[in-house]
Amino acid sequence: MSDTPQTSSPTRTSHRRRLRRLGSGLATTAALVGLLTSLTGGAQAADNPYERGPAPTTASIEAGRGPYAVSQTSVSRLAVSGFGGGTIYYPTSTADGSFGAVAVSPGYTAYQSSIAWLGPRLASQGFVVFTIDTLTTSDQPDSRGTQLLAALDYLVQSSTVRSRIDAGRLGVMGHSMGGGGTLEAAKSRPSLQAAIPLTGWNLDKTWPEITTPTLVVGADGDTIAPVATHSQPFYSTLPSSTDRAYIELRGATHFTPNSSNTTIAKYSISWLKRFIDNDTRYEQFLCPLPAVSLTIAESRGNCPHTS
Template sequence: MAAAALAVATTAAFVAPQAFAGQAPTTAAQVRASAFAKGPDPTEQTIKAQRGPFQIKQLSVAAQSGRGFNRGTIYYPTDTGQGTYGAIAVIPGFLEPEFITSWYGPTLASYGFVVMTLEPFAITDFPDPRSNQLLAAVDWLAADSPVKAQVDPNRLAVMGHSMGGGGALLAASKRPSLKAAVPLAPWNLYADFAGVTVPTLVIGADNDFIAPVGMHADPMYASIKASPNEGYLKLKNADHFTVNSYSATLTKFTVSWMKRYVDEDTRYTQFLCPAPQPDPSFASFQMTCPS
């Protein structure tokens, strides 16, 4: 994990990084990947694809009492020759069943992660119980699941939409050892997460009327941006549910974030920092660059 970070803030009107000091951008092949790195060198095109280089399988997980989460689906790479994988739990939002955010399961797994998409105990659960379910799910994946042999218990991450996004931030505040958190259009009445040190990428939507960014994503990111390795992607012309469907932008940034922080794979830093070139799909992008 990087010990220091250089703060960078940009909007859609910034100058392209190639313009600085006449330097060409660093390529993936020029950057040393970590011992956890898996898969071929990424390109701008490959990280936008809905499926990555790994073949995957899936398992249904039935409800069971005393486990700390309800039921769900595990997606995992079939390749057992590359060591263990980082694990990610994903939970949907208020009134949403599992399938609403299930596209993240096969997509992230195909890039080299074990992923579990969750059905919450109740679709009316607020962020705090969702945070507990996320933590229980990643712990179970690493210790007791049918694919536990493929999971590195020291490389766990969480994601969630809406109240699930608020839950992901709460999980990060409760468990500093998590490697990454990605709140998607997050909703939480409590928006001060100054104590979060887990690398967190907040993804908001400029036309979100259910969790308006001015009340939720904006202050959430503002509260954590002094910490190293935090980012905020604000989608343009997007609503609360935009993140619930595949897009090249969402795949690029969620995959790059998880690869960079769960796998410590520095080949993906190039897609996060310096700031990406202007993209009509996002209104602004801010982050502290990993060093």
């Protein structure tokens, strides 16, 4: 065996240098990719921890069901106080963490069955939804507002799904006197993140106290709560500093919200997502304002939204 030290050939040394440069370049590229990820996707996730579900499309918010499978549970009026029980609809999976919640009131002489379609429709988009019965079917709007708040309190404090709910992300909806009750609830509890009165009825026509983002839905053929004396003044008296919108359904009546309706669902989902989840991906469906169409007679709003 020779004691002469072995030396690398010029070709072998050049090859090693190229490999070192390649490795250094790959490491630099990986670092840049990591930095870009932290500045884009990671930052977006940190900015909006409440974003739920895939990026929306017109088709996805008009669909009869959203991306979440839905379960439901009944709540007996005997097991609660302050309202008449109801049905809770919620995303079955807990993989995405907690969700915002919405309580929905029926109208005068009506039961929760009259607004039951909203339960699975909204829950499948990533909300816990509580369609309630009132203490009596003749309860007036102020009472219905109080009952909506009692239902939300039950949801976050005592219900079997309370661990699935973010108590800071709550909203209210209602039909007719339940819509009037929605305004009452928003007036009483400014911490609510969204309110949607559907063909609402209330003797009080002015709502300058409301700071909750509010979507008012009226119907051009409503003879029980005509838009000229209900939905339009409800909207116009909301503070201009409040995020607000008005959609008047075309060819609709006071009872249109009692049946599955794509226009109501589309804009309700967008409003709830935008303000309860702070999900600006849904802003595109609200601003610019919805155009006059076969289903929309008029729309108003203060685009762009501020909150």
